[in-house]
Amino acid sequence: MRVIIAGGGTGGHLFPGIAVAEEFIRRDPSGRVIFVGTEHGIEARVIPKEGFPIEFLKAEGMVGKSIIGKIKAVYLFIAAIFQSLSIISSVHPQIVIGVGGYASVGMVVAARLRRIPALIMEQNSVPGLANRFLGHFADVVAVTYQESMSFFPREKTFLTGNPVRKRVLSKETADAHSVFDFHKDRFTILIFGGSLGATAINNALTEALHYLLDLRQNIQFLHQTGEKDLQSVTEAYRRLGFKGKVLPFVYRMSDAYAVADMIICRAGATTLSEIASIGKAAVLVPYPHAASNHQEFNARKLEDMGAAKVILDRHLTGEVAARAIRELYDHPEKRREMQKASKAFGRSDAAEKIVDLSMGLMRKG
Helix, strand or coil: CEEEEECCCCHHHHHHHHHHHHHHHHHCCCCEEEEEECCCCCHHHHHHHHCCCEEECCCCCCCCCCHHHHHHHHHHHHHHHHHHHHHHHHHCCCEEEECCCHHHHHHHHHHHHCCCCEEEEECCCCCCHHHHHHCCCCCEEEECCHHHHHHCCHHHEEECCCCCCHHHHHCCHHHHHHHCCCCCCCEEEEEECCCCCCHHHHHHHHHHHHHCHHHCCCEEEEEECCCCCHHHHHHHHHHHCCEEEEECCCCCHHHHHHHCCEEEECCCHHHHHHHHHHCCCEEECCCCCCHHHHHHHHHHHHHHCCCEEECCHHHCCHHHHHHHHHHHHHCHHHHHHHHHHHHHHCCCCHHHHHHHHHHHHHHHC
């Protein structure tokens, strides 16, 4: 079995692809899964650590670019198709799976040109331009939300949910505390703003520490900042005497989820799928510039079910963040209700469903 998984750029695209790759290898340990991405995407750092081979394309997006930038992007898109055709000739895949991001576009188009079955995965309720375009080329579209089905041809669109890595689903808390040198009896808040961090969240949480001084001996923080704010956030925890593990990027996210009593984060589709699959109480701060405001739309669905609290980016202050932390710290019964509601929303079998669809295409192919 030979599979190409193309795309990335952000963890929201990449991690579901890794979940699918793991399911392919679980079913066929002798199989070969090759990732295709860009050198400047998160996949360049993460995939080698996961043990999968990766090939790189030159690709860029067009949204928000100047005329010169758009011309360059079109040139790189054409070049990416030729690069993709070369990779296909070398790998001889039985299927190509696009997980979103610039690198998926050329690869899925090239698969169509070579008459190789292709499947694309759509994580968001409102698909981006790339996947709307690829919906015309792919044989199957696997979507996370019912609302996104109307954007694709109905006869080839399936509601599968968003794949979550097995290690996230199965991680136990006991050994995870030692990874971060944490106290097991302290209330733990996990904070992250996506793979690159989020300055608005970082600033609000460092300000929130001033409102939580009376809880210094009872709470601890695991904070993914991104590179830009690493030093300032680290200094804030140190200066105010809080136990805080501050990292630019958390590679062992399964351990991070395991130790968390509550989570404060953006509302990307993959993040929400992971939180719901393991049943964690969350405060969601949707990214305000997400296409079609899909992060707020996704987050509101969890809030309506009682699985999360939503704070809009423009309303997020240190005082507001501190109040949200204190509310869940002081009321464990509310935290348990949110966890239960979150777990009910989660779907843990999405990777299996997508691989089932893929195997069906491979047999037809």
